[in-house]
Amino acid sequence: MGKVATRDGESLVGFTTESSCAILTYDDGPDHNETTRILSALSEKGAKATFFVLVRDLTCSISLLREILDEGNEIGLHGDTHRRLPSVTARELEHEIRDSRHLLEDVLGESVRWFRPPYGSQNIRTWRSVCDAGMFPVLWEIECRDWEDRPFSEYLQPIRDHRENGAIIALHDGFAGDPRKRPKILNRRRLTEEIIGLLQDKGMDTLAIGAADILPDCSRRTRIWLDRVDSPDEVS
Numbered sequence: 407m408g409k410v411a412t413r414d415g416e417s418l419v420g421f422t423t424e425s426s427c428a429i430l431t432y433d434d435g436p437d438h439n440e441t442t443r444i445l446s447a448l449s450e451k452g453a454k455a456t457f458f459v460l461v462r463d464l465t466c467s468i469s470l471l472r473e474i475l476d477e478g479n480e481i482g483l484h485g486d487t488h489r490r491l492p493s494v495t496a497r498e499l500e501h502e503i504r505d506s507r508h509l510l511e512d513v514l515g516e517s518v519r520w521f522r523p524p525y526g527s528q529n530i531r532t533w534r535s536v537c538d539a540g541m542f543p544v545l546w547e548i549e550c551r552d553w554e555d556r557p558f559s560e561y562l563q564p565i566r567d568h569r570e571n572g573a574i575i576a577l578h579d580g581f582a583g584d585p586r587k588r589p590k591i592l593n594r595r596r597l598t599e600e601i602i603g604l605l606q607d608k609g610m611d612t613l614a615i616g617a618a619d620i621l622p623d624c625s626r627r628t629r630i631w632l633d634r635v636d637s638p639d640e641v642s
């Protein structure tokens with residue numbers, strides 16, 4: 407049994423540590439093209455990450471999930487339908503969180519400890535549901551806005567600007583938004599390579615959440631994160 411969130415809305419956003427590290431996370435996959443490319447970039451750079459997966463189409467993705475784990479990465483849950491959880495019924499919430507966790511754990515054969523709410527959108531009801539299902543809500547401190555087409559250097563600016571150890575960085579290996587808005591020119595493999603390169607220039611290793619959580623000098627950095635107001639385009 408891991409540590410549980412105790413204050414209403416308490417969510418993990420990073421780690422306080424003397425170790426030079428950052429935490430990479432990917433949402434909305436697995437995706438047969440993008441996830442494979444990102445896994446190969448991570449492997450070449452000696453980096454690890456946590457992948458928050460959607461359980462829709464899970465039976466088509468079992469080999470990909472196995473590949474994520476076999477490379478030393480970690481899998482968390484991002485739900486099923488990628489709807490904003492505060493807007494769903496009690497029964498739908500049960501499906502997005504508890505049923506989806508059981509399904510994912512059955513496929514993986516191991517426990518799933520982390521949950522990232524779609525769009526970073528949660529209220530006290532959905533937060534409690536995640537905690538009651540035995541998972542810890544995970545949000546982030548850095549996002550690169552990789553759900554939209556922008557000049558490449560703009561994706562990297564939040565990484566360049568950041569100095570503090572232990573930040574959780576939110577990225578995507580899939581796209582769960584309106585297909586017409588899917589980024590057309592973004593090379594996600596290159597983005598991963600450049601982010602890891604910038605972090606390495608700062609002397610930072612890249613870790614999955616579970617690996618940071620067991621570092622001896624590391625404590626969880628949490629924030630009360632409730633009722634986030636998003637722009638309609640956001641796809642986290």
Ligand SMILES: [Zn+2]
Binds near residue numbers: 484524641
């Ligand atoms: Zn998402």
